[in-house]
Amino acid sequence: MKKIAITGVIGSGKSAVSSILEKYGKYVIYTDKINKSLLCDANYIAKLAKIFPKAVKDGTVNKSLIRRQILHNNAKRLALNELSHKEIKQRVEKIIDNFNGEEIFCEIPLIVESGMTEYFDEIWCVVSDRHIRIQRIMFRDDVSSCDASRIIDLQKTEEQLIEMANVVIENNGNLKELEEKVKKILADNLTNKADKQKLYVMA
Numbered sequence: 001m002k003k004i005a006i007t008g009v010i011g012s013g014k015s016a017v018s019s020i021l022e023k024y025g026k027y028v029i030y031t032d033k034i035n036k037s038l039l040c041d042a043n044y045i046a047k048l049a050k051i052f053p054k055a056v057k058d059g060t061v062n063k064s065l066i067r068r069q070i071l072h073n074n075a076k077r078l079a080l081n082e083l084s085h086k087e088i089k090q091r092v093e094k095i096i097d098n099f100n101g102e103e104i105f106c107e108i109p110l111i112v113e114s115g116m117t118e119y120f121d122e123i124w125c126v127v128s129d130r131h132i133r134i135q136r137i138m139f140r141d142d143v144s145s146c147d148a149s150r151i152i153d154l155q156k157t158e159e160q161l162i163e164m165a166n167v168v169i170e171n172n173g174n175l176k177e178l179e180e181k182v183k184k185i186l187a188d189n190l191t192n193k194a195d196k197q198k199l200y201v202m203a
Contacts, residue, residue, distance in 0.1 A: 003121050003122075004122040004123075004124060006028070012171060014126050029096070035088060044087060045061060085115065125161045125169070127171065128171045133148075134152070169181055170200075
């Protein structure tokens with residue numbers, strides 16, 4: 001079984017690629033969904049309250065307050081990452097261990113921070129221009145351009161992710177163009193090639 005990671009910096013379009021893969025019958029694990037499910041886990045929430053005491057009240061997590069705090073407090077951001085990555089990693093591995101298909105995809109934004117770069121057989125990196133990512137983040141999260149830029153700057157750069165990737169997918173256009181690129185990758189069937197060469201799908 002091949003384990004394939006879909007990664008990229010925030011706003012690059014990882015979820016769009018994952019949705020296209022699902023359209024073509026591929027199984028995709030979404031670590032963002034796993035992360036959201038943790039907010040229903042009482043044990044996890046209790047640990048979260050120790051890091052963000054003002055953001056947890058009566059077992060309810062104020063995600064907006066946490067987001068604002070980690071933008072300006074590096075120690076809290078690192079503490080949150082350490083907590084969440086460990087929990088997410090365990091759940092991803094459990095899902096994959098119980099999967100019987102030939103290949104499985106996992107959308108994982110912070111693949112380096114999670115310590116899972118060596119866990120996957122292939123890494124596909126989605127890339128797009130910074131100004132496009134800023135617009136996407138502003139629209140999706142209802143934040144200012146300044147906060148969107150700050151969020152981008154807190155993550156790994158595209159160059160770091162491109163360096164470790166087997167497949168690089170440019171996503172500066174529309175969904176139809178992106179789907180054609182994903183179809184090309186599936187048709188090329190990179191995961192069955194022995195030489196592991198890097199495949200750029202840019203135009």
